[in-house]
Amino acid sequence: xxxxxxxxxxxxxxxxxxxxxxxxxxxxxxxxxxxxxxxxxxxxxxxxxxxxxxxxxxxxxxxxxxxxxxxxxxxxxxxxxxxxxxxxxxxxxxxxxxxxxxxxxxxxxxxxxxxxxxxxxxxxxxxxxxxxxxxxxxxxxxxxxxxxxxxxxxxxxxxxxxxxxxxxxxxxxxxxxxxxxxxxxxxxxxxxxxxxxxxxxxxxxxxxxxxxxxxxxxxxxxxxxxxxxxxxxxxxxxxxxxxxxxxxxxxxxxxxxxxxxxxxxxxxxxxxxxxxxxxxxxxxxxxxxxxxxxxxxxxxxxxxxxxxxxxxxxxxxxxxxxxxxxxxxxxxxxxxxxxxxxxxxxxxxxxxxxxxxxxxxxxxx
Amino acid sequence: xxxxxxxxxxxxxxxxxxxxxxxxxxxxxxxxxxxxxxxxxxxxxxxxxxxxxxxxxxxxxxxxxxxxxxxxxxxxxxxxxxxxxxxxxxxxxxxxxxxxxxxxxxxxxxxxxxxxxxxxxxxxxxxxxxxxxxxxxxxxxxxxxxxxxxxxxxxxxxxxxxxxxxxxxxxxxxxxxxxxxxxxxxxxxxxxxxxxxxxxxxxxxxxxxxxxxxxxxxxxxxxxxxxxxxxxxxxxxxxxxxxxxxxxxxxxxxxxxxxxxxxxxxxxxxxxxxxxxxxxxxxxxxxxxxxxxxxxxxxxxxxxxxxxxxxxxxxxxxxxxxxxxxxxxxxxxxxxxxxxxxxxxxxxxxxxxxxxxxxxxxxxx
Numbered sequence: 202x203x204x205x206x207x208x209x210x211x212x213x214x215x216x217x218x219x220x221x222x223x224x225x226x227x228x229x230x231x232x233x234x235x236x237x238x239x240x241x242x243x244x245x246x247x248x249x250x251x252x253x254x255x256x257x258x259x260x261x262x263x264x265x266x267x268x269x270x271x272x273x274x275x276x277x278x279x280x281x282x283x284x285x286x287x288x289x290x291x292x293x294x295x296x297x298x299x300x301x302x303x304x305x306x307x308x309x310x311x312x313x314x315x316x317x318x319x320x321x322x323x324x325x326x327x328x329x330x331x332x333x334x335x336x337x338x339x340x341x342x343x344x345x346x347x348x349x350x351x352x353x354x355x356x357x358x359x360x361x362x363x364x365x366x367x368x369x370x371x372x373x374x375x376x377x378x379x380x381x382x383x384x385x386x387x388x389x390x391x392x393x394x395x396x397x398x399x400x401x402x403x404x405x406x407x408x409x410x411x412x413x414x415x416x417x418x419x420x421x422x423x424x425x426x427x428x429x430x431x432x433x434x435x436x437x438x439x440x441x442x443x444x445x446x447x448x449x450x451x452x453x454x455x456x457x458x459x460x461x462x463x464x465x466x467x468x469x470x471x472x473x474x475x476x477x478x479x480x481x482x483x484x485x486x487x488x489x490x491x492x493x494x495x496x497x498x499x500x501x502x503x504x505x506x507x508x509x510x511x512x513x514x515x516x517x518x519x520x521x522x523x524x525x526x527x528x529x530x531x532x533x534x535x536x537x538x539x540x541x542x543x544x545x546x547x548x549x550x551x552x553x554x555x556x557x558x559x560x561x562x563x564x565x566x
Numbered sequence: 567x568x569x570x571x572x573x574x575x576x577x578x579x580x581x582x583x584x585x586x587x588x589x590x591x592x593x594x595x596x597x598x599x600x601x602x603x604x605x606x607x608x609x610x611x612x613x614x615x616x617x618x619x620x621x622x623x624x625x626x627x628x629x630x631x632x633x634x635x636x637x638x639x640x641x642x643x644x645x646x647x648x649x650x651x652x653x654x655x656x657x658x659x660x661x662x663x664x665x666x667x668x669x670x671x672x673x674x675x676x677x678x679x680x681x682x683x684x685x686x687x688x689x690x691x692x693x694x695x696x697x698x699x700x701x702x703x704x705x706x707x708x709x710x711x712x713x714x715x716x717x718x719x720x721x722x723x724x725x726x727x728x729x730x731x732x733x734x735x736x737x738x739x740x741x742x743x744x745x746x747x748x749x750x751x752x753x754x755x756x757x758x759x760x761x762x763x764x765x766x767x768x769x770x771x772x773x774x775x776x777x778x779x780x781x782x783x784x785x786x787x788x789x790x791x792x793x794x795x796x797x798x799x800x801x802x803x804x805x806x807x808x809x810x811x812x813x814x815x816x817x818x819x820x821x822x823x824x825x826x827x828x829x830x831x832x833x834x835x836x837x838x839x840x841x842x843x844x845x846x847x848x849x850x851x852x853x854x855x856x857x858x859x860x861x862x863x864x865x866x867x868x869x870x871x872x873x874x875x876x877x878x879x880x881x882x883x884x885x886x887x888x889x890x891x892x893x894x895x896x897x898x899x900x901x902x903x904x905x906x907x908x909x910x911x912x913x914x915x916x917x918x919x920x921x922x923x924x925x926x927x928x929x930x931x
Contacts, residue, residue, distance in 0.1 A: 274859040278832055278862075281829040282829075283826075283829065302864050302865055303826070303829055303830075303862070304863055304864070305832075305833060305860060461648075464646040464668055465670075467643055467670075468643075494636055494639040495660070495670060495671045495673050496671050497643075498668075499648075499668040500667055501667055
């Protein structure tokens with residue numbers, strides 16, 4: 202059975218599906234991509250156990266067929282095809298792909314050799330895809346990458362009536378983003394940050410449909426359907442640790458502060474957690490860092506509110522820069538204290554009040 | 567002593583010098599960059615034992631001074647400077663770099679802590695820099711990267727009266743490039759391929775001066791001076807193995823053949839040395855490859871000269887593609903045989919007869 206496929210659709214779709222389907226796996230079935238064709242479309246599907254993906258696009262086909270191929274081999278061949286016109290001939294145990302002067306025959310596996318995936322056809326919830334994209338991409342940097350940190354490696358989604366919030370924290374910094382929108386779902390769920398990454402790659406314009414089943418968030422958007430396995434465990438009660446009272450706060454362009462901190466931190470050592478110190482006084486912030494090669498300082502003007510006496514706070518420069526880099530325009534950086542000790546600082550984006558980031562200072566005594 | 571330095575000159579020069587000066591070395595002196603300033607210029611110099619480099623550019627200085635800094639730290643700081651105007655204040659044991667709102671103090675070492683380098687002031691030879699660049703970049707791919715292959719890891723330069731030739735081979739393929747030019751030097755030398763890489767980065771327009779001392783090629787070009795340590799050992803007598811008689815040859819666009827071979831080779835296995843087979847008959851070349859995932863073929867028209875009976879030759883596809891990718895426009899691929907066994911094939915670039923590449927076929931029996 203010969204199917205005519207536009208190379209562009211096939212290659213673009215495969216580029217996303219290929220990211221999920223592992224090229225090596227101790228379970229050889231996982232490296233297979235399932236292909237289902239019917240009269241008006243081709244479906245590609247695969248899974249890495251954490252994320253199932255299915256993508257559909259239009260083809261010119263005389264009938265229906267199903268098969269499985271080794272995903273990364275099929276992808277490599279498709280990328281290299283010389284012509285925009287591609288014919289895929291699904292035969293007995295072999296697929297012939299021809300394009301221009303080139304032809305290749307790939308071994309086929311039975312479709313049942315690939316993971317058996319089911320995607321819901323009905324979804325209870327929905328959100329604007331662009332807004333969900335913003336909420337997830339604004340916070341995922343704050344999730345942990347350390348294997349032992351369990352739920353800290355996920356992004357929590359609080360799906361409530363009239364409010365959708367994304368939150369991530371690794372215990373040293375935290376970020377949340379509030380959408381004043383109902384998703385139609387009511388639950389608190391934790392999605393692995395890596396799966397969030399894959400979801401972000403398929404989100405474009407329009408609506409994203411959301412469905413919840415035990416242990417799984419199902420997403421349908423455009424030509425893509427994804428099942429994201431959820432994380433077990435309890436997310437920390439983070440609201441409790443976000444300070445509410447700030448004796449001092451400063452307002453300045455986020456980019457300017459991030460660049461100055463990055464520059465100063467070149468002198469900081471890894472052994473001191475990339476420590477930079479911020480000193481606030483008389484409408485200026487002085488940023489200093491030192492290490493075995495020397496020391497740096499930079500002073501920039503700020504709008505200062507609160508007490509007049511000089512304050513000093515030390516941070517892991519990377520955490521402060523991460524928190525700032527998600528803001529555009531001006532930010533307010535607010536300092537809290539517990540007695541004379543610096544307590545967590547809070548970054549708010551003046552042009553987007555949905556975003557809040559918290560950074561825990563370094564202990565200096 | 568305060569020196570005013572344009573950031574652009576400093577950063578561009580450092581980017582090249584920094585590649586040579588190792589950021590880690592068991593000899594800590596090697597990671598130092600020496601800085602010499604006089605009334606009208608700044609010189610940066612360093613070495614990795616194989617290549618010494620010295621670069622000079624104009625600065626505004628009230629006097630002379632010399633010092634040494636840790637190269638990669640200095641480079642990082644310079645890249646991050648916020649303003650185009652940079653002041654470097656060389657003090658006692660410390661250098662203060664200030665730019666815009668930023669200032670940093672770096673520890674200095676005595677200039678004698680850095681490698682002691684000498685660069686010749688007179689050169690016996692010279693070549694056009696663009697032509698030398700072409701001759702070296704056309705052949706260096708054919709040098710070996712395997713540690714045990716001694717002189718095969720170098721590029722040989724044959725400097726003779728009226729002729730300058732670059733040659734590289736790893737025993738499986740070979741490339742040479744002939745310049746019909748006298749360099750003014752007379753010697754056969756072998757430069758490590760890695761040092762050739764660094765030399766290529768500083769070659770631009772104009773003349774390059776060349777000098778030979780025992781064990782060392784000295785190069786002066788624009789603001790850069792380099793000493794390249796030469797390799798000991800005897801380069802193989804390669805002319806002997808380049809065939810002269812070709813029963814069959816084909817002419818076709820280099821890029822078209824390279825793309826078709828790359829595409830077919832996707833099906834080839836590493837276990838078969840990325841084998842592709844070329845079959846020539848009736849003015850067509852058929853390229854085939856197979857492996858555990860399937861098989862590919864592509865047929866493209868060629869201009870064929872020589873015998874009419876079908877011939878077949880197997881190659882490591884990577885070697886054939888490397889040889890083709892240095893040619894532009896049409897190439898002639900000429901096949902030789904030893905009895906019925908395929909012997910080395912030769913690629914010539916019809917638009918640039920200076921270039922010749924040889925590829926040894928895979929043994930198939």
